[in-house]
Amino acid sequence: MSASDLPTTTTEQPSALAVLRASGRRRTLAKLLGPAFVAAVAYIDPGNFATNFTAGARYGYLLVWVIVAANVIAMLVQYLSAKIGIATGKDLPELCREHFRRPVTIGLWFQAELVAMATDLAEFVGAAVGLNLLFGIPLLPAGLITAVVAFGILALQERGHRRFELAIIALLAIVTFGFLYDLILVGTSPAGAVAGLVPRLAGPDSVLLAAGIVGATVMPHVVYLHSALTKSRIPARDTGERRSLLRYAGVDVTLALGVAGLINLSMVLIAAHLFHRNGRTDTDTIEAVHAGLGQYIGGGAALAFAVALLASGLSSSSVGTYAGQVVMQGFLRRRVPLFLRRAVTMLPALVVLAAGVETTTALVVSQVILSFGIPFALTPLVLLTRRRDVMGPFVNRHLTTVVASVVVALIIGLNIYLLAVTFFP
Numbered sequence: 001m002s003a004s005d006l007p008t009t010t011t012e013q014p015s016a017l018a019v020l021r022a023s024g025r026r027r028t029l030a031k032l033l034g035p036a037f038v039a040a041v042a043y044i045d046p047g048n049f050a051t052n053f054t055a056g057a058r059y060g061y062l063l064v065w066v067i068v069a070a071n072v073i074a075m076l077v078q079y080l081s082a083k084i085g086i087a088t089g090k091d092l093p094e095l096c097r098e099h100f101r102r103p104v105t106i107g108l109w110f111q112a113e114l115v116a117m118a119t120d121l122a123e124f125v126g127a128a129v130g131l132n133l134l135f136g137i138p139l140l141p142a143g144l145i146t147a148v149v150a151f152g153i154l155a156l157q158e159r160g161h162r163r164f165e166l167a168i169i170a171l172l173a174i175v176t177f178g179f180l181y182d183l184i185l186v187g188t189s190p191a192g193a194v195a196g197l198v199p200r201l202a203g204p205d206s207v208l209l210a211a212g213i214v215g216a217t218v219m220p221h222v223v224y225l226h227s228a229l230t231k232s233r234i235p236a237r238d239t240g241e242r243r244s245l246l247r248y249a250g251v252d253v254t255l256a257l258g259v260a261g262l263i264n265l266s267m268v269l270i271a272a273h274l275f276h277r278n279g280r281t282d283t284d285t286i287e288a289v290h291a292g293l294g295q296y297i298g299g300g301a302a303l304a305f306a307v308a309l310l311a312s313g314l315s316s317s318s319v320g321t322y323a324g325q326v327v328m329q330g331f332l333r334r335r336v337p338l339f340l341r342r343a344v345t346m347l348p349a350l351v352v353l354a355a356g357v358e359t360t361t362a363l364v365v366s367q368v369i370l371s372f373g374i375p376f377a378l379t380p381l382v383l384l385t386r387r388r389d390v391m392g393p394f395v396n397r398h399l400t401t402v403v404a405s406v407v408v409a410l411i412i413g414l415n416i417y418l419l420a421v422t423f424f425p
Contacts, residue, residue, distance in 0.1 A: 036256035045316035046126015050363035056271025064196025071261035085227035093330020124349035127313025178308030
């Protein structure tokens with residue numbers, strides 16, 4: 001009998017997801033959570049501190065509905081971003097390069113780089129202010145320290161995505177506990193918070209803050225990043241495994257963005273109850289918030305705020321740099337040294353710190369700039385996720401596309417109105 005006549009047996013190696021599932025449901029869930037928490041850090045960056053505390057101090061509970069609406073939008077957006085990565089095995093910038101004309105791709109890349117600079121402005125200024133409040137370090141040296149620490153956190157990515165994710169989650173936990181502590185000490189008005197769920201505005205200034213809140217909450221760069229985090233994290237063998245990964249991604253997004261939403265809401269509630277109620281409607285700087293917490297509540301509340309601000313700035317700065325690499329590599333197929341990329345995008349932030357520009361104003365303006373960048377990230381996301389030739393069986397339902405399109409239209413309309421009241425009052 002020849003060797004070819006002998007019976008053969010083939011044993012297919014179990015997939016990465018199957019091996020993970022064998023460890024148990026809870027352990028599988030814990031292992032698959034992470035990408036949305038990395039993205040969620042951008043939703044509580046120092047720009048949120050500036051817009052949320054200013055909104056609460058100036059208007060009380062008036063803009064609570066904006067916080068809630070922006071967070072719901074963020075959940076939808078990040079789910080679609082995770083979905084496109086899982087379904088296609090490619091990130092959003094890569095898909096834009098493949099399916100759009102080159103001039104469009106170049107334009108999307110260029111505006112994404114401008115948005116990256118606005119993002120760095122918020123993150124570096126916020127972390128620098130945090131270091132200044134905690135240790136009295138001048139703002140410019142504090143900004144340089146922020147850059148060094150951000151590089152250190154980002155270096156964990158080279159040793160595996162899980163270490164980087166855990167470091168980011170730890171910093172997110174610091175921010176969460178800091179604001180939970182402050183909210184318990186300050187208290188709030190449940191009736192006022194419920195009344196704030198009714199959509200309404202109070203003039204051009206409230207529109208500016210509403211645009212800033214949306215810009216600070218729905219972050220364009222993590223729309224690109226989330227798809228990169230999910231595209232090959234756990235390789236899927238077939239459609240069934242992709243559906244399973246998508247279900248886990250839904251849980252990830254719900255938990256992570258839910259935490260971020262509660263943090264943002266707590267900022268407004270603290271400011272409304274502590275400052276607006278006491279007639280301190282002019283408390284519109286981070287330094288004033290820190291001082292007010294110390295004056296009304298005590299040093300512990302002020303310390304918790306400063307530590308949360310620093311953790312927010314450091315974590316979001318690291319995530320921002322990572323997102324910048326994804327944007328450039330996806331749109332242009334170019335990879336630049338991390339130090340050079342960071343040096344370019346952080347330059348405006350360092351200029352602001354060196355020039356002594358009022359930090360909270362710079363933060364609010366940076367968030368308004370970000371709100372103008374949102375449609376340029378969301379429009380390609382909606383266009384691509386509605387195409388069956390891109391998504392296959394994971395193509396959006398018609399209702400999902402309609403809702404996402406309405407979101408983009410509302411943001412564009414808000415920005416047009418903002419331009420009108422700013423330049424043609």
